[in-house]
Amino acid sequence: MPGKLSFAKVRKWQVQFEVHRPFATLPLPDLVVEEVQNTPAYRMDGRLRGDSGGQFSITLGGRGGIRIAGVDYPLTPGQAFLHNHGDTDVCYYYPPDGTENWNFLWMSFDGEGAEKLIAEVNRKYGYLFDVPLNSPLVAKLMSYKNYQNEILVLSPLEAGTFALETIGMLCSSKENELRESPRSSLIRDVQTVIATELAGELGAESLARRFRISREHLCRIFREQTGSTLHDYITRARLRMAVDLLLQTRMTAKEIAGSCGYAEYSVLYRLFRQRLGVSPDELRNSGFRPDI
Known part of the structure; x- marks a missing residue:
């Protein structure tokens, strides 16, 4: 990273944020800046940067470049990137x-x-x-030009909310792509079947036949879309239902096992012991709702 770049010459305007006693678990806004670069000397390499934190950048005009894990991508108007400053896989630069x-x-x-x-x-x-x-995200950040060269003091909650909303707005397009993809639609249908038919047969084989795909394909895309294996997802759904029935009804534990898709009470008993550390009767007597 060049050490003699003059920020005063390249930054058209900037706003700095100050937060007193911030929440340690929330991201904090630091700066909003509009910048112009036109020299090949400009190169920000994560391998050489010692600063902490991260950054969202979007090209307004002209062209920049970014290298991610050894692959170069052009940055033209409307293209943005998000990274941590110290990420060694990232280097952005003037072409x-x-x-x-x-x-x-x-x-x-x-x-x-x-x-x-x-x-x-x-x-x-x-x-x-x-x-x-013309997105709301760009409009929101550009509105801070009205406070250029000022320091804005935010409360801890204001700061965390601002940072989270900004990153959330950036990710919204990716979320929409995932929701609208055929794979996402399939997994939502599978989850609906699981939620409404917990007492039935919900093995990977039976679900795959129902949706006319291979067992391997179903298991692979289910984990890809949800971050969970199909088996574990079904097990947690049945456990949640069993806990609700134990705490909210007078059904016997054996009846509850059947309602949750387990032909034998012993299977539900072992599951409670393994996952929750108590038996169904012990959980009912305690009245405690565990985190599943």
């Missing part, structure tokens, strides 16, 4: 063959909460995002 100003808007985040959240977003959605320049 060596650039002929026009790279104008971009960025917001930086601080705190351990920000770094953890950004790392999770990168794992789930990747680093690159499409953000229309």
Whole structure:
């Protein structure tokens, strides 16, 4: 990372945020900046940066470049990226063959909460995002130009909410893509069957036959979409139902086992012992609702 770049020359405007006694678990807003670069000397390499926190950047005009895990991508208007400053897989830069100003808007985040959240977003959605320049996110950040060169003091909750909303707005397009994909639609249908037919046969084989796909394909995309194996998802759904029936009805534990898809009470008993550390009767007597 160059050490002699003059921020005063390249930053068109900036707003800094200050938060007193912030919540340690929430991301914190740090800066909103509109910047212009036009020299190949500009190169921000995560392998060389020592600063903490992370950053969201979107190209407003011209062209930049970013290298992610050794692969280069152009950054044209409407293309954005999110990363942690110290991420060694990321390097963004002014292109060596650039002929026009790279104008971009960025917001930086601080705190351990920000770094953890950004790392999770990168794992789930990747680093690159499409953000229309007329989007509410860009309009929101550009509105801070009215406070240029000021320091805005935020309460801990205001700061955390602002940072979370910004990252949430950035990720909304990815969420929509996942919701609208054929795979996502299939898994939602599978989850609906599981929720409404817990007393029935819900093995991977029977569900795969029902949806006319292979068992292997169903198990693979279920884990891809939910982060859980199909077997574990069904087991947790049945456990939740069993706990509700134990605490809210006078059904016997044997009747509850049948209502939850277990032909033998001994299977439900072993499951309670293994997953919850108590028997069904002990849980009912305690009145305690465990976290499943």
